[in-house]
Amino acid sequence: xxxxxxxxxxxxxxxxxxxxxxxxxxxxxxxxxxxxxxxxxxxxxxxxxxxxxxxxxxxxxxxxxxxxxxxxxxxxxxxxxxxxxxxxxxxxxxxxxxxxxxxxxxxxxxxxxxxxxxxxxxxxxxxxxxxxxxxxxxxxxxxxxxxxxxxxxxxxxxxxxxxxxxxxxxxxxxxxxxxxxxxxxxxxxxxxxxxxxxxxxxxxxxxxxxxxxxxxxxxxxxxxxxxxxxxxxxxxxxxxxxxxxxx
Ligand SMILES: NC(=O)c1ccc[n+]([C@@H]2O[C@H](COP(=O)([O-])OP(=O)(O)OC[C@H]3O[C@@H](n4cnc5c(N)ncnc54)[C@H](O)[C@@H]3O)[C@@H](O)[C@H]2O)c1
Numbered sequence: 711x712x713x714x715x716x717x718x719x720x721x722x723x724x725x726x727x728x729x730x731x732x733x734x735x736x737x738x739x740x741x742x743x744x745x746x747x748x749x750x751x752x753x754x755x756x757x758x759x760x761x762x763x764x765x766x767x768x769x770x771x772x773x774x775x776x777x778x779x780x781x782x783x784x785x786x787x788x789x790x791x792x793x794x795x796x797x798x799x800x801x802x803x804x805x806x807x808x809x810x811x812x813x814x815x816x817x818x819x820x821x822x823x824x825x826x827x828x829x830x831x832x833x834x835x836x837x838x839x840x841x842x843x844x845x846x847x848x849x850x851x852x853x854x855x856x857x858x859x860x861x862x863x864x865x866x867x868x869x870x871x872x873x874x875x876x877x878x879x880x881x882x883x884x885x886x887x888x889x890x891x892x893x894x895x896x897x898x899x900x901x902x903x904x905x906x907x908x909x910x911x912x913x914x915x916x917x918x919x920x921x922x923x924x925x926x927x928x929x930x931x932x933x934x935x936x937x938x939x940x941x942x943x944x945x946x947x948x949x950x951x952x953x954x955x956x957x
Contacts, residue, residue, distance in 0.1 A: 712736040715785040716936065717777060717829060719743045719768055720795030722750035724899030725844075729792055729929035734760055736933075741781040743768070743825075744795055768795050768821035774828040782832060790840040790936035791829035793822060798901050799863040802855040811863045818867035819874070826878055826889070834885040840936040841878065841887065845871040847895040847951040858904035872947050879945030888944040892931045895951025897923040918953035 716733055720726030721742035730742045731754070739760045744750045747765025754761060762784045766773040781788050797817040801810055826841050833839025846868040848860045855861020860868070871891055879889040896902060896913060902922070905913070914920060931950045934940055949955070 712738040712933070712937075714789040714936065715739040715741075715781060715787050716790045716792060717741045717743060717781055717788065717825075719791075719793045719825060720844075721763075722746040722753060724794070724901060725894065725897060725925045725928045726792075726794035727753050728925035729794060729932050730754060730761075732926065732929050732933060734758065739785040741777060741784070743777050767817070768793075768825050769816045771824050774821075774824040777825070778828040778832065787836070788829060788832050788839070790842070791825065792842045792932040792936060793825050794844050794932070795821070796844060796867075797864075799861055799867075800855045800857070800859060800904065801861045801863060803862050805855075806861060806863055814863040814867050815870075818864070819870045822871055823874060826874070830878070830882055830887055833887045834882065837886040839882075839887040840940070841882075841889045842932045842935045843871050843875050843889070843891045845869070845875075845891045845893045845947060847893050847949065847955050849893070850955045857906060857909055858902050875947065876945045883944055888935075888940070890935045890940070890943055890945070891947045892928060892935065893947050893949045893951065894928040894931075895923055895949075895954045897925055897928050899925055916954045917951075921952065923950065923952060 716738050718730045721730040722744035730740050733740050741762045743764045745767050764777050799814045848865055849869045853860045853865050875891040928950050931948050
């Protein structure tokens with residue numbers, strides 16, 4: 711059982727949805743936040759007392775504050791944030807324009823900072839809390855974009871999340887707030903829907919385990935990082951990638 715109040719972003723789909731469901735099944739109180747409000751309401755058990763839904767864009771500063779304020783009002787506290795929500799960009803280096811680059815940075819970097827900043831404030835007051843951000847194995851690999859793969863805007867935004875994790879971990883550690891990141895390998899979600907069959911087979915060759923991840927396998931890392939079992943971990947990036955990027 712998990713006696714925690716947790717904000718889960720990206721909760722409409724994929725890893726975030728799996729995470730919200732796992733937490734609810736363990737008895738946690740969950741604020742689910744995603745820009746795809748209708749989809750989130752279709753996929754989660756609306757009406758359950760332990761679940762609060764908020765639809766909107768994580769790059770909106772006032773909305774991030776509202777998500778935290780509503781969580782405190784609804785559940786009386788906030789123990790953890792697990793931030794999976796992100797925008798994808800497949801544009802290759804010679805296709806990427808400033809507009810798309812800025813949009814991806816705004817959602818994946820500024821948005822990550824804003825929701826973490828908002829969540830950290832009540833955690834600091836209570837002297838305890840855990841924040842989990844989401845980077846990507848494609849940062850190690852150096853994905854170039856096209857056909858489902860993250861391109862330079864996406865990769866750069868996910869690289870920034872690792873740096874942000876370290877900066878926030880150092881700033882918030884003295885107040886008892888831990889900040890870590892999960893780095894998923896390729897995971898069976900909407901984000902890889904544009905991979906062709908040939909590409910999927912070729913990519914799987916990189917995985918000693920011979921397959922991509924299920925969303926629950928990545929969500930489990932988030933649950934571990936907010937648990938007391940990870941009480942001495944902060945500033946780390948936890949790679950959960952089926953061995954796709956060693957050696
Ligand atoms: N699927 C993979 O292979 C893979 C690999 C590495 C990293 N990741 C990361 O895992 C995380 C979860 O992705 P997923 O695979 O579950 O994909 P997904 O597309 O299923 O889920 C992403 C969710 O983020 C939400 N979102 C997008 N923009 C938003 C915004 N501005 N504000 C709030 N919510 C927004 C979407 O509506 C969606 O529900 C992401 O951070 C992604 O970058 C995924």
